[in-house]
Amino acid sequence: MRTETYSLASAQPLTEAYIHRSDDRIDALYGYHAGAEQDWDRRFKRLALNGNKRAESAEVACALRAYNERAGASPEVFASISAIAEGAPVVVGGQQAGLWTGPLLVIHKAVSIIGAAKSAGEQLGQTVVPVFWVAGEDHDWDEANHAYVLTAEQELRKLSAVRPEGARTSVSRTAITAERWSELLAELEQALPHSEFKPALIEELRLMSEKAHSLSDFFAMILSHLFGKHGLVLLDADHEDIRRLESPMFRKMIERNDDLEKAYTASAAKVKELGYILQADVTPDSANLFLFQPLNGDERTLLHKKDGLFQDRKGQVSLTKEQLLQIADVQPQQLSNNVLTRPLMQDYLFPVLATVLGPGEIAYWALTGDAFRALDMEMPIIVPRMSYTLIEGTVAKHMGKYELSFADVMERFEERKGQWLKEQDGLSIEQQFADARQTFEQLYKPLLGLAASVQPSLSKLGETNLQKIVEQINYMGSKTVDAFNKQFEASTRQLDRIHLSIKPLGKPQERVLNMTAYWNRYSLNWLEKLLEAPYSRKGGHEIVYL
CATH class of the missing domain: 3.40.50.620 (HUPs)
Known part of the structure; x- marks a missing residue:
């Protein structure tokens, strides 16, 4: 045993x-x-x-x-x-x-x-x-x-x-x-x-x-x-x-x-x-x-x-x-x-x-x-x-597959789950969108200064416009990550089953x-x-x- x-x-x-x-x-x-x-x-x-x-x-x-x-x-x-x-x-x-x-x-x-x-x-x-x-x-x-x-x-x-x-x-x-x-x-x-x-x-x-x-x-x-x-x-x-x-x-x-x-x-x-x-x-x-x-x-x-x-x-x-x-x-x-x-x-x-x-x-x-x-x-x-x-055989098998220890499930499950999904991302989706966001801000901010020099009141409008565009980039990035993660729905279900079996409702199994x-x-x-x-x-x- x-x-x-x-x-x-x-x-x-x-x-x-x-x-x-x-x-x-x-x-x-x-x-x-x-x-x-x-x-x-x-x-x-x-x-x-x-x-x-x-x-x-x-x-x-x-x-x-x-x-x-x-x-x-x-x-x-x-x-x-x-x-x-x-x-x-x-x-x-x-x-x-x-x-x-x-x-x-x-x-x-x-x-x-x-x-x-x-x-x-x-x-x-x-x-x-x-x-x-x-x-x-x-x-x-x-x-x-x-x-x-x-x-x-x-x-x-x-x-x-x-x-x-x-x-x-x-x-x-x-x-x-x-x-x-x-x-x-x-x-x-x-x-x-x-x-x-x-x-x-x-x-x-x-x-x-x-x-x-x-x-x-x-x-x-x-x-x-x-x-x-x-x-x-x-x-x-x-x-x-x-x-x-x-x-x-x-x-x-x-x-x-x-x-x-x-x-x-x-x-x-x-x-x-x-x-x-x-x-x-x-x-x-x-x-x-x-x-x-x-x-x-x-x-x-x-x-x-x-x-x-x-x-x-x-x-x-x-x-x-x-x-x-x-x-x-x-x-x-x-x-x-x-x-x-x-x-x-x-x-x-x-x-x-x-x-x-x-x-x-x-x-x-x-x-x-x-x-x-x-x-x-x-x-x-x-x-x-x-x-x-109590850990059933299927749950133990899945824990091994995703390299999860018991402590991982009890203390940091969401972190480890997210980490595993990120490791599957060979396209580095989050990083690419982060790079694009940073590049955009670097290119756009000088234009804000130009607009403000022409008319000071355009400064606030420009900041609002920048925020909206960044939000749209983040939104598109999030949707792309979600679409990518759907390829791993079976794995997500297995991960969630581990958590549900060991720490249901966020509490110890017992x-x-x-x-x-x-x-x-x-x-x-x-x-x-x-x-x-x-x-x-x-x-x-x-x-x-x-």
Whole structure:
């Protein structure tokens, strides 16, 4: 298998500083470091001392068995769940459910979780379970409802699911009908190029659709199919069984809400003092908890504190602390975490050895350290997610033909494309028109002086006339270059295909393209290559040639 390592920096200075340990001032924000082998031993020992502060492992395992069974789990997954029941540590990471799993980075997250768990298990000499946290409680439908695929015409097409009418509730609680699934599958089938694996892919998805009531359901089934044999355990954050187990932690978050608010504010101040930009909102008087409103279609509403009450911004909800505690005790399914409390809940449910995070997540987790300490907990090891670029054989062949490196495509594609076209220009068209323009100006400017000497007012007219003629020369030159370049339309299409495959919409492949295009062409061989690619606890970017 051919792979290459490429340095793909994130747009998050705080994340870059954490990964490369280039700013020792931020050590206090995170505590452990994924690249320090001794930190894995220290964290494992600490987990063993704090078992009484977490949910009962056997009860968590029971909820996981029921959920993963419905997702079509393999025997390896149930073996992982049995290990959780016995107290095995986990490596956890998650993502919002997306249509056909959303962008490739979701797949990369799962691969990274599996890689980190395997690596940790080898070091510690014991089972470490990979867990994927499906963020089904999120309600941002526009983030979850679409997928981009490359069509047979080598065009990028956006497939999307319109949100059903009703309240803005969580993705897991937003029902999708069998008819709509059928329509979405037909759109996917039409968009994907014909291949020998396409019928089996569509049939596999069709069978899943018969059991899926939401995007989250379908998302979990696909992940179970893709990663089941690697023992990846799935959890939907909005599942009722999990919510019941979270009840004591919700109670603690409500009882200690003012302390948590102070902790987030203190961490935000530290981050800003160090010169970094906050990647999550730390809002004064925010409870950092959501409430589902049963009388309003389970609309998910962020709670704020005002005059001793927990309220929403619209004034539709107003609860005393005691009323909210009652909900936590009796109806915890009405409560939901936000990005700042989710890390705490995750650590309550599991003995989290490490959590796999993307660049933005690593940056906003810096805001949670004081909150962990406020509840007598400890932030787990932060493991940067691996990222990958898949390069198909045809694309690699064309890159060789045009002598393009991966860096050329990522960093200077238009420049290199233009350079290649210029190199084909044996007529030196641009140079000839430039020479003609210069010669004309040299011949014409003395005439401007002559005209001005006859009548000064002709000077401005002459300058205008010169500009118009130069513009016409430039125009003719441009049209001639365009006509010449049309001789290379096939090459231009090949060059554009390279860019579309590697950097669609001007973004890294993983942030745009959906995995179905690769499943359609290679069955699951592409996924095996990702899982076999070099893995690093400090993250990194690998180019994987298919």
